[in-house]
Structure formats: structure tokens, C-alpha cells
Amino acid sequence: MIPQLVTVGRCRPDARRRRLYVPVLPVLLVLSPLLLLAVPVGLVACLVTRVSPVGAVRGTGQLLCALPGTRIEIEQGRTAWLISVR
Amino acid sequence: MNEQRRKILDLLANGKITADEAERLIGALERERSESPQTAAPRPKPRPKYLRVVVNAADGPGADGASRVDVQIPLQLPRAGVRLASLVPPQALARINAGLSRSGVPIDLAELKPQHIEEFIEQLDDVTVDVDDPDGQVRVFCE
Numbered sequence: 001m002i003p004q005l006v007t008v009g010r011c012r013p014d015a016r017r018r019r020l021y022v023p024v025l026p027v028l029l030v031l032s033p034l035l036l037l038a039v040p041v042g043l044v045a046c047l048v049t050r051v052s053p054v055g056a057v058r059g060t061g062q063l064l065c066a067l068p069g070t071r072i073e074i075e076q077g078r079t080a081w082l083i084s085v086r
Numbered sequence: 087m088n089e090q091r092r093k094i095l096d097l098l099a100n101g102k103i104t105a106d107e108a109e110r111l112i113g114a115l116e117r118e119r120s121e122s123p124q125t126a127a128p129r130p131k132p133r134p135k136y137l138r139v140v141v142n143a144a145d146g147p148g149a150d151g152a153s154r155v156d157v158q159i160p161l162q163l164p165r166a167g168v169r170l171a172s173l174v175p176p177q178a179l180a181r182i183n184a185g186l187s188r189s190g191v192p193i194d195l196a197e198l199k200p201q202h203i204e205e206f207i208e209q210l211d212d213v214t215v216d217v218d219d220p221d222g223q224v225r226v227f228c229e
Contacts, residue, residue: 051173059170066162069136077151 003067009082019082090115134211134228136160143222161207161228168203171195 006022028035046053070085091112098108136158143153174182179196186193215226 049178050175055173056170059166059173062166063163063170066160066166069158069160070163071156071158073154073156075152075154077145077153 001068002064003085005086007082007084007086009080009084011078011080013078015078134161136229137164137210138225138227138229140225141222142224144220161210165200165203165207168198168200171198172200 003024006024007019008022009017009019011017042056043053045051046056067085070083072081072083074081094103094108094111094115097103098105103111137160139155139157141153141155145152174195176196183194183196186195211228213226213228215224217224
């Protein structure tokens with residue numbers, strides 16, 4: 001399953017909290033024209049670097065599917081960042 | 087099916103006890119079995135799903151507060167990463183290996199295969215690394 005929601009949170013020194021929720025699938029749909037343009041570019045890159053395009057697509061897919069559950073929290077004093085992939 | 091349970095079912099089949107009584111007796115048997123762990127088969131340990139790295143650093147001089155880093159990554163991620171890395175062309179791998187050697191890390195990435203990372207992750211399940219220092223603490227573990 002590809003990631004559904006990416007959360008980026010930030011806590012500033014003045015204690016203001018901001019959270020950005022990125023729904024992956026709708027964003028991908030919006031960006032799909034750009035992704036269509038990126039496909040031939042990726043294909044050419046694979047051919048130039050002699051990488052199997054099928055293997056590259058499979059590997060990228062596996063990497064994307066493995067991402068849900070990733071959570072990174074960094075706190076420094078009163079500043080904090082959170083990146084969460086669900 | 088064990089002998090006692092079979093006897094209860096025989097009694098039920100012969101009409102010597104009612105279904106309710108049979109249920110109570112089987113329930114009592116199961117409770118007894120769960121209370122005696124030496125007879126019960128050991129439960130398999132749940133497989134860890136995540137690799138966690140937690141770093142806590144105390145407030146140093148000149149710093150604006152204590153630092154904390156908490157990273158949780160699914161164990162599937164390194165597996166997928168190694169599979170993707172296996173697509174790297176040999177000439178690029180040679181350059182990376184040369185760079186690693188120059189940096190004092192003589193690792194041949196061409197020898198890194200998905201099955202190796204599988205074995206590594208299998209063994210990683212039981213690994214816990216604790217580094218305690220007056221100024222901080224580092225914990226690496228799987229959960």
C-alpha cells in the first residue's frame with residue numbers, strides 16, 4: 001500500500017504549532033500530468049545509465065510501499081519537527 | 087484433541103451431561119491449561135516491524151535546550167532500499183566503492199545482495215544498542 005497521508009509538523013520557539021497534512025493520492029492525481037511528463041524522462045535516464053526500467057519501477061514501488069510507518073521527530077530546545085508517513 | 091476434552095465430548099454425545107455443562111467443563115480445562123505455562127507451548131514472539139533510533143542529548147553550553155531525535159523506520163524500508171540499490175550500474179558502484187574506501191569505509195557494495203540484508207534484518211530483531219553518556223543517550227532497537 002502506498003502512503004496515504006504525510007504529516008509535517010513544526011513547533012516554533014514561540015510555542016506555535018503548525019501541522020501540514022498532505023494526502024498523497026489526491027496530490028498525485030493533481031500532479032499526474034507532470035508525472036506523465038516525468039515517465040519518458042525516467043525512461044531515457046534508465047536507458048542512458050543502462051538500468052532496467054522495469055526493475056527501477058519495481059524498486060521504486062517497493063520503496064514507496066515500505067514507507068508507511070516512517071516517523072521522524074527532531075527536537076532542539078523549543079523547536080521541533082515531525083515527519084510522519086501513514 | 088486431548089483425552090480430557092474427548093471424554094467431555096463423549097459424555098455429551100451419550101447424553102450424560104448437557105451442552106452447558108460440557109461448555110463449562112471445556113472452559114475450565116482451557117483455564118487450567120493457560121494457568122500452567124510449563125505444559126503450554128511457548129507463544130512465538132511477535133516479529134518486530136520497526137527499527138527505532140532514539141537519541142537524547144542534554145542541554146550543552148551555548149545550546150538552546152536539550153535535543154531529542156526519534157526515528158522510526160519500517161524494517162521493510164532497508165529491504166526495499168537494497169533491492170533498489172542492486173539496480174545501480176556497475177561503473178557507478180565502482181565509483182561509490184572507491185569513494186567509500188577513500189573515506190575509510192572499505193565496503194564493496196557490489197557484494198551487498200538482498201538475501202544478505204534479509205539475513206541481517208532477521209538477526210536485527212533481537213539487537214538492542216544502548217549507549218549511555220552523561221551528556222546523552224542513544225538507543226537502537228527493533229519493536
